[in-house]
Amino acid sequence: MIRDIAGRHNHTVKLARKLQKKKHRRERGLIVGEGMDLLRAAVLAQAVVVDVLVRRELFDDLPVALRERAAAQQGGADVAGGLDIGLCDQELLDYASSLGGSADVIFICRRPVCHLSDLSLREGPVFYLDGVGDPGNVGTLCRSAVAFDLGGVVCSPATADPYGPKALRAGMGAQFALPVVTDVTPEDLRVHLANAAPRFPDGALFAVADPRSGVEAHRLAELLSEARPLVLVLGEERAGPRHEWPGAERVTIPQARFDSLNVAMAGTILAYETWRARRPKRNDLAGNDGPSPIGLTPWKEES
Structure with a gap:
């Protein structure tokens, strides 16, 4: 009407x-x-x-x-x-x-309803937002995930709602364009990835963003494998992730001065580095003349 x-x-x-x-x-x-x-x-x-x-x-x-x-x-x-x-x-x-x-x-x-089974693990890495409390950062990370062809975004229970007004504004529609799964604990995610073992015999690799030390971001390509999904774990700038991640790789972004990147900027750089490594392997992408358009995938309505 x-x-x-x-x-x-x-x-x-x-x-x-x-x-x-x-x-x-x-x-x-x-x-x-x-x-x-x-x-x-x-x-x-x-x-x-x-x-x-x-x-x-x-x-x-x-x-x-x-x-x-x-x-x-x-x-x-x-x-x-x-x-x-x-x-x-x-x-x-x-x-x-x-x-x-x-x-x-x-x-x-x-409200879009996505599940861990909706993640496109073969398409690219996945963000896991572990206690990212600022909705603007959450929305920006969703936008970066679409821009650099990630397989989805997973949010911990302590992460800001990606479907709140501020997050939606920062995402510019990204939350409608890829799977965004909410209220997932690290254990839930590990169990899901373990159950996907037949498809990924080497298991999943977790890489935690760490401003202090770790593999430099430009070497992320060395961690990528079609047989092993990569989960990029991001936390708050000061406190870092809410949970311990034993056995995870540490990834750092070298900076000229003091620690000055917020989580959205850091996550965007990491997503870009994985994209840079994956891009030549994809046959459906545009060449140097321009970026490939990213389509919007319909989401499931909750029954």
Whole structure:
């Protein structure tokens, strides 16, 4: 349905504000995002958008698929999946926004649900975020994982929600483009990788980012093997990973001065180094004339 919204007591406005909290996102299986680019990324990945708040003059900028779906419902057609588009002014959008500034559109969609079995272990390394508490860093790492063709992102229970508004904004749609698995303990991950042993006879290799010492990042290529998945473990800048990782390799990024890289920058460099090593082996990538486009893979909706 398409309707005008003028007051703060509208259901979508109140829901958008509630979904700023992780508790409500988990309970309802919904997430809230802001920005036209993020909305387009969600639609391209076939996310199920259920509510939209948009400035009246920007209605025609919404993805065609959403406008057509809402118009069909307006005409009484039996369309699978309800969609409400609320036309409102900037003041109401600012009230519903959690990010500050002038939001042009706010949308609510079903929360992507991914499992460890969805990880593309043969496609590339996987990030394991062990207690990364800043949502902006989490979103940026998801974006870097897509840019450098990683097999997925796994988040520990102590890591910020990758589907919170700040993480979604930093990810620029990356969370819709690759498997992002949440609330996974190191033991859960180890068990899953052990069960995948028939496919990977050499087992998995864990490499922990360490600012003090370890294999230099440019030598990550030496750790890559098609028979052995690589898990890049990242923690907070100061405290490091929350858990001990016995037997793991240590990987460091040499720096000219004091320890000045935050976790998102460090993870991006490590992801790039693995990409640089893997790129010549891939036949489906563009040559030196430009980067290869990264497609968006539809995610599974929770039943």
